[in-house]
Amino acid sequence: MAPTTSSRFSRRSLLAGFGAGATTLALSACGSNDGGTGGGGGGGGTSLSQWYHQYGEQGVQQAVTDWAKSYKPATVTVEWTLGDYASKLSSRLLSGSGVDVFENNAIDPASARKGLYADLSDVMEPIKDQFSEVALKPVTIDGKIWGIPMITDPQLLWYRPSMLQKAGIAVPTTFDELLQAGVELTGGNQKGLFFGNDGGAGVFSQAIAVAAGPGFLSADNKTVTFNTPEVVAGLTALQKAYKAGAMLTGSPTDWTDPTSFNAGLAAITWQGMWALPAMKKALGDDLGVMAVPQVGGSGKQAVLVSQWNEQVAAKASNVDAGKAMAKAQWIDDADFQKKFAVGFGFHVPPKTATAASTTELQDGLAKQVVDLTGQWGYTAGPFWAPAMGTALTDAATRMLTNGADVASELAAAQKTCQQTLDSLAS
Amino acid sequence: MKGSRLAFWVFVTPFLVGLVVFTLVPIVWSTGLSFFEARGTLTPTRFVGLGNFTHFLTDDAFTNSLVTFFVYALLIVPVTMAVSLGLAVLVNGLPRFQAFYRSALFLPVACSYVVGSLVWKLALFSGLPSGVANSVLGAVGISSISWLGSSPFWWIVLVSVRLWLQVGFYMVLFLAGLQRIPPVLYEAAMLDGVSAGFRRFRYITWPQLRPTVAAVLLLLLVAAFQAFDEFINLVPTNPSTRPPLVYLYNVALGSQRDFGLGSAGALILTAIMVVVALLQTRFFGFGAAEDRTKAPRRRRGGVRA
Numbered sequence: 125m126a127p128t129t130s131s132r133f134s135r136r137s138l139l140a141g142f143g144a145g146a147t148t149l150a151l152s153a154c155g156s157n158d159g160g161t162g163g164g165g166g167g168g169g170t171s172l173s174q175w176y177h178q179y180g181e182q183g184v185q186q187a188v189t190d191w192a193k194s195y196k197p198a199t200v201t202v203e204w205t206l207g208d209y210a211s212k213l214s215s216r217l218l219s220g221s222g223v224d225v226f227e228n229n230a231i232d233p234a235s236a237r238k239g240l241y242a243d244l245s246d247v248m249e250p251i252k253d254q255f256s257e258v259a260l261k262p263v264t265i266d267g268k269i270w271g272i273p274m275i276t277d278p279q280l281l282w283y284r285p286s287m288l289q290k291a292g293i294a295v296p297t298t299f300d301e302l303l304q305a306g307v308e309l310t311g312g313n314q315k316g317l318f319f320g321n322d323g324g325a326g327v328f329s330q331a332i333a334v335a336a337g338p339g340f341l342s343a344d345n346k347t348v349t350f351n352t353p354e355v356v357a358g359l360t361a362l363q364k365a366y367k368a369g370a371m372l373t374g375s376p377t378d379w380t381d382p383t384s385f386n387a388g389l390a391a392i393t394w395q396g397m398w399a400l401p402a403m404k405k406a407l408g409d410d411l412g413v414m415a416v417p418q419v420g421g422s423g424k425q426a427v428l429v430s431q432w433n434e435q436v437a438a439k440a441s442n443v444d445a446g447k448a449m450a451k452a453q454w455i456d457d458a459d460f461q462k463k464f465a466v467g468f469g470f471h472v473p474p475k476t477a478t479a480a481s482t483t484e485l486q487d488g489l490a491k492q493v494v495d496l497t498g499q500w501g502y503t504a505g506p507f508w509a510p511a512m513g514t515a516l517t518d519a520a521t522r523m524l525t526n527g528a529d530v531a532s533e534l535a536a537a538q539k540t541c542q543q544t545l546d547s548l549a550s
Numbered sequence: 551m552k553g554s555r556l557a558f559w560v561f562v563t564p565f566l567v568g569l570v571v572f573t574l575v576p577i578v579w580s581t582g583l584s585f586f587e588a589r590g591t592l593t594p595t596r597f598v599g600l601g602n603f604t605h606f607l608t609d610d611a612f613t614n615s616l617v618t619f620f621v622y623a624l625l626i627v628p629v630t631m632a633v634s635l636g637l638a639v640l641v642n643g644l645p646r647f648q649a650f651y652r653s654a655l656f657l658p659v660a661c662s663y664v665v666g667s668l669v670w671k672l673a674l675f676s677g678l679p680s681g682v683a684n685s686v687l688g689a690v691g692i693s694s695i696s697w698l699g700s701s702p703f704w705w706i707v708l709v710s711v712r713l714w715l716q717v718g719f720y721m722v723l724f725l726a727g728l729q730r731i732p733p734v735l736y737e738a739a740m741l742d743g744v745s746a747g748f749r750r751f752r753y754i755t756w757p758q759l760r761p762t763v764a765a766v767l768l769l770l771l772v773a774a775f776q777a778f779d780e781f782i783n784l785v786p787t788n789p790s791t792r793p794p795l796v797y798l799y800n801v802a803l804g805s806q807r808d809f810g811l812g813s814a815g816a817l818i819l820t821a822i823m824v825v826v827a828l829l830q831t832r833f834f835g836f837g838a839a840e841d842r843t844k845a846p847r848r849r850r851g852g853v854r855a
Contacts (some may be wrong), residue, residue: 159644210805240591322699322787326787337740373696376676509806510806525699
């Protein structure tokens with residue numbers, strides 16, 4: 125029997141219903157929440173979304189979720205963000221929804237000037253002398269303070285005393301001694317130096333620019349300063365050590381992970397303080413730490429410092445509530461700040477008094493790192509844009525892997541960086 | 551009629567909305583942004599005219615990324631073409647177990663480029679003496695190589711991982727091409743004394759595969775131009791192996807977040823690919839295969855008329 129018009133229409137209506145339903149589901153899925161892990165508290169009607177990147181250490185997610193839950197003035201949902209945190213955060217800040225309070229390790233002038241961050245000067249100004257100058261630099265743009273320093277991560281050189289002793293080498297005190305030690309400590313399956321799988325083009329070229337004296341930018345953030353004869357000499361020495369085969373490259377893990385160093389694949393490594401517990405566990409007392417030695421006559425020792433900071437979105441659902449919460453957690457609650465710094469991973473609380481009262485940082489290698497950081501710590505600040513870091517790393521990569529001329533590559537990198545810096549000023 | 555019109559719109563609307571919201575609006579918005587400064591924001595902030603476009607023409611990093619693409623394409627396109635065609639001919643000639651070999655060779659296509667890159671980086675081409683490739687070299691007395699840290703060895707890693715991941719797909723395309731060649735051609739060739747071997751391939755198989763070759767060539771070129779995953783996983787910071795899309799990602803979506811510049815770059819790269827596709831069509835005749843077989847008939851018809 126041929127279907128009647130009404131039965132055809134009925135079937136179509138049914139299918140149409142499915143279609144409409146699927147559309148509704150798809151559209152609603154687009155706007156769904158993606159990973160909130162908790163909340164609670166009374167809140168009094170105020171809801172806040174707090175963003176973290178994925179910390180590798182066990183227990184951090186639960187701890188920050190519980191911490192957020194214990195904050196009574198607002199209901200806080202912790203967004204534990206997997207994958208490319210910077211891009212996801214940037215998208216949310218641009219869209220102006222879904223993020224109220226967030227951590228950020230790269231506060232940038234463009235976002236501050238475009239009004240994506242809330243100004244935290246009123247929160248920070250009264251207590252800013254409690255932070256070191258190095259801690260305040262990454263959060264300060266145009267005289268305003270845009271974030272509360274959360275944790276500080278010093279990066280410097282770590283070595284295996286037993287390997288140096290076996291080779292009859294003293295702990296290097298000059299830059300030339302360091303690279304020479306790298307060459308002499310290379311043999312068999314062991315390399316002398318591990319500055320990353322790129323041979324040090326990424327991080328160690330920057331350390332050289334700092335240890336040679338000028339750093340990256342002038343004090344007024346208007347001039348790129350790293351192109352000096354001392355930096356050229358330092359990078360030339362690095363290139364020579366790379367050619368001599370002193371660098372560990374092609375390791376399964378990069379410098380941020382101490383596995384290769386712990387396994388004895390390198391005698392001296394570039395590493396962050398976060399890896400100290402893992403290195404202590406694997407190596408016991410066979411571990412030493414030092415700043416990058418001075419490069420050339422006008423340089424100074426160097427410890428590079430990176431930092432995570434707590435910020436509030438300018439388009440937060442309730443900016444004042446967000447600022448109040450950020451202050452309560454990252455300025456007032458020193459106990460949790462200590463726990464966050466050393467209870468899971470190993471970082472330094474940026475508040476000087478909090479660091480000074482953190483028991484785990486008061487002796488041994490941890491204290492040495494804190495002291496070296498206090499003395500030689502350097503951070504480029506927010507005007508050292510990622511594009512500039514890429515230009516310097518590209519130049520250093522060509523020096524190491526292609527044997528490119530150091531002076532001309534450095535000059536070209538400075539030109540590119542200066543153009544980028546000039547564009548930031550506009 | 552009313553019912554079918556309603557059903558039409560119910561089914562078409564979701565796709566139309568998706569097309570407009572996720573494709574057309576972004577293209578138009580991106581084109582607009584390319585004439586403006588837009589750092590860290592999707593809102594145009596300052597009109598810069600063609601400044602973003604001229605920036606790319608003077609930026610060594612961008613021109614270097616195009617050089618990287620050309621080098622990569624010169625390596626990956628002919629190698630994939632030759633290996634996939636060779637495998638297709640071999641599989642097509644198998645008297646038994648053809649389906650098994652076809653499936654086995656196609657299987658890597660289902661593997662993620664990220665997973666493939668990790669296997670290549672951590673196991674096969676690790677720079678340590680314990681890596682598979684270095685173990686083989688060590689067995690014949692050659693010292694270890696830092697595969698991803700030294701030129702030209704990184705190209706071996708980059709080309710081989712993509713070859714493994716995509717060769718099965720192109721093999722299947724060639725198999726389809728081979729199986730549509732009329733057996734009568736081979737029978738006729740046999741009568742003329744061309745029974746087997748290279749001459750049969752040269753005079754029968756290869757000319758008959760021309761449409762497939764043209765399609766595969768274009769697909770391989772486009773895939774090479776869009777190469778991203780293995781580069782970002784294997785050689786993320788090396789400027790000598792930074793293809794255009796990785797460069798563009800760093801500018802627009804990575805840490806720089808310069809959407810004005812990124813939009814201009816996206817338009818330039820699209821224009822380059824359109825030109826490449828048009829040139830390819832002009833010289834190799836992608837999509838004109840059927841027309842080619844008809845063309846002589848039209849000419850003959852013209853003579854008869």
